[in-house]
Amino acid sequence: MVREHLAEMxxxxxxxxxxxxxxxxxxxxxxxxxxxxxxPSLVAEKAAAAYLLRAKHPVVCVNGNAAVLDPKNLIAxxxxxxxxxxxxxxxxxxxxxxxxxxxxxxEGAKNILGRNPDSRIAGLNHDRALCTKEGIYDxxxxxxxxxxxxxxxxxxxxxKIVISIDxxxxxxxxxxxxxxxxxxxxxxxxxxxxxxxxxxxxxxxISDVISNFSNNDNRKIMIERICNSLMSEFEKGxx
Amino acid sequence: MVREHLAEMxxxxxxxxxxxxxxxxxxxxxxxxxxxxxxPSLVAEKAAAAYLLRAKHPVVCVNGNAAVLDPKNLIAxxxxxxxxxxxxxxxxxxxxxxxxxxxxxxEGAKNILGRNPDSRIAGLNHDRALCTKEGIYDxxxxxxxxxxxxxxxxxxxxxKIVISIDxxxxxxxxxxxxxxxxxxxxxxxxxxxxxxxxxxxxxxxISDVISNFSNNDNRKIMIERICNSLMSEFEKGxx
Numbered sequence: 001m002v003r004e005h006l007a008e009m010x011x012x013x014x015x016x017x018x019x020x021x022x023x024x025x026x027x028x029x030x031x032x033x034x035x036x037x038x039x040p041s042l043v044a045e046k047a048a049a050a051y052l053l054r055a056k057h058p059v060v061c062v063n064g065n066a067a068v069l070d071p072k073n074l075i076a077x078x079x080x081x082x083x084x085x086x087x088x089x090x091x092x093x094x095x096x097x098x099x100x101x102x103x104x105x106x107e108g109a110k111n112i113l114g115r116n117p118d119s120r121i122a123g124l125n126h127d128r129a130l131c132t133k134e135g136i137y138d139x140x141x142x143x144x145x146x147x148x149x150x151x152x153x154x155x156x157x158x159x160k161i162v163i164s165i166d167x168x169x170x171x172x173x174x175x176x177x178x179x180x181x182x183x184x185x186x187x188x189x190x191x192x193x194x195x196x197x198x199x200x201x202x203x204x205x206i207s208d209v210i211s212n213f214s215n216n217d218n219r220k221i222m223i224e225r226i227c228n229s230l231m232s233e234f235e236k237g238x239x
Numbered sequence: 240m241v242r243e244h245l246a247e248m249x250x251x252x253x254x255x256x257x258x259x260x261x262x263x264x265x266x267x268x269x270x271x272x273x274x275x276x277x278x279p280s281l282v283a284e285k286a287a288a289a290y291l292l293r294a295k296h297p298v299v300c301v302n303g304n305a306a307v308l309d310p311k312n313l314i315a316x317x318x319x320x321x322x323x324x325x326x327x328x329x330x331x332x333x334x335x336x337x338x339x340x341x342x343x344x345x346e347g348a349k350n351i352l353g354r355n356p357d358s359r360i361a362g363l364n365h366d367r368a369l370c371t372k373e374g375i376y377d378x379x380x381x382x383x384x385x386x387x388x389x390x391x392x393x394x395x396x397x398x399k400i401v402i403s404i405d406x407x408x409x410x411x412x413x414x415x416x417x418x419x420x421x422x423x424x425x426x427x428x429x430x431x432x433x434x435x436x437x438x439x440x441x442x443x444x445i446s447d448v449i450s451n452f453s454n455n456d457n458r459k460i461m462i463e464r465i466c467n468s469l470m471s472e473f474e475k476g477x478x
Contacts (some may be wrong), residue, residue: 010249017256018243018259020260021260023260027260028407230409234408
């Protein structure tokens with residue numbers, strides 16, 4: 001069903017055809033995780049919630065795949081933090097930007113940024129560098145679901161805390177991000193919102209979660225879990 | 240480049256949009272393999288070559304993704320065995336069949352089957368069951384690059400030796416096939432052709448290769464190799 005929906009969104013011009021290929025790459029990793037949030041996914045999601053609560057200028061950055069996969073939870077996350085919501089796409093055309101922004105608005109987004117970019121992400125070429133000053137440019141903590149490696153690197157270089165949601169724990173985005181969440185996007189968004197609710201106002205817990213989190217250690221555990229899952233999946237098939 | 244080519248082939252109607260998603264899933268596994276033929280891939284490719292040389296009615300079965308990814312090597316494989324070449328697609332329309340057959344012919348294919356199906360693959364619903372008697376239906380050994388699990392199961396149930404090329408060693412196709420090659424398609428086709436050349440006429444070696452091959456053991460080794468590759472990829476990133 002998700003696949004047919006994405007294919008339809010390609011026809012409508014909201015998703016670039018190559019977005020289907022990256023979705024497929026994600027599916028493979030989700031499959032390896034048994035299509036559930038593993039313990040290291042939850043650890044990263046809790047750290048993400050802590051950073052977002054601590055942020056002065058948090059931003060939820062939305063690309064084409066993310067927008068059409070789960071607009072409602074992206075909007076709900078931005079409202080719950082609260083954070084600015086900005087559309088930022090790799091294959092940028094004005095027409096596609098307008099389609100995506102209208103789509104998010106039809107799903108309930110208010111004050112969505114991206115229509116009138118007035119800044120650039122440093123170190124990125126082409127139109128994909130375009131962003132707004134009030135949103136991405138001035139953000140201190142930014143969550144980038146399904147991001148490309150270049151942009152994740154550029155945002156980290158700008159000194160931002162970058163929270164990625166990327167099913168591949170070895171992708172360039174995951175290697176680069178400050179908090180690398182390897183989980184399916186909808187599950188990740190819902191888990192983060194649960195942690196936001198749990199920790200809101202509890203400054204001591206927020207500080208503890210941030211200081212106890214090691215992204216590198218957590219990614220290593222994630223990869224070990226994927227291997228265990230692979231082997232047990234194989235053994236199930238033998239019966 | 241491959242991605243842009245596939246996206247273009249979607250626009251031309253040769254590839255179904257969901258074919259891009261399955262390509263992406265394959266890419267993820269290729270990435271885990273370090274984008275090279277691992278030793279268990281080669282073991283399966285040699286077994287495939289042995290079965291194809293031993294076959295009475297070998298068939299190379301081609302779907303949309305396979306056709307546009309590497310038509311030349313598919314044609315070369317069919318000529319080298321020699322085997323019949325048949326187009327068989329999941330999302331079948333007469334228009335798409337004609338586009339794919341014409342595409343393969345423009346790439347040099349002769350006597351390609353699939354235009355006028357006169358048989359059905361037992362146990363499959365819908366038009367994707369359609370095949371030719373002289374090709375798929377009467378085959379004893381059939382190589383199916385990038386196949387869906389249903390069709391692989393149906394072909395095995397018909398008593399055929401099914402050789403799959405599927406990057407995911409845990410897919411239903413890989414679990415079902417008689418010889419499961421987990422490798423990128425072009426590498427797999429080229430390796431099989433090398434083994435065909437090496438073994439042609441050597442009946443003793445062909446028999447030995449077939450009797451020494453255990454698909455289940457080989458898949459297990461493949462999964463262990465993927466895990467090793469994941470861990471070493473992670474450790475490289477730590478430096």
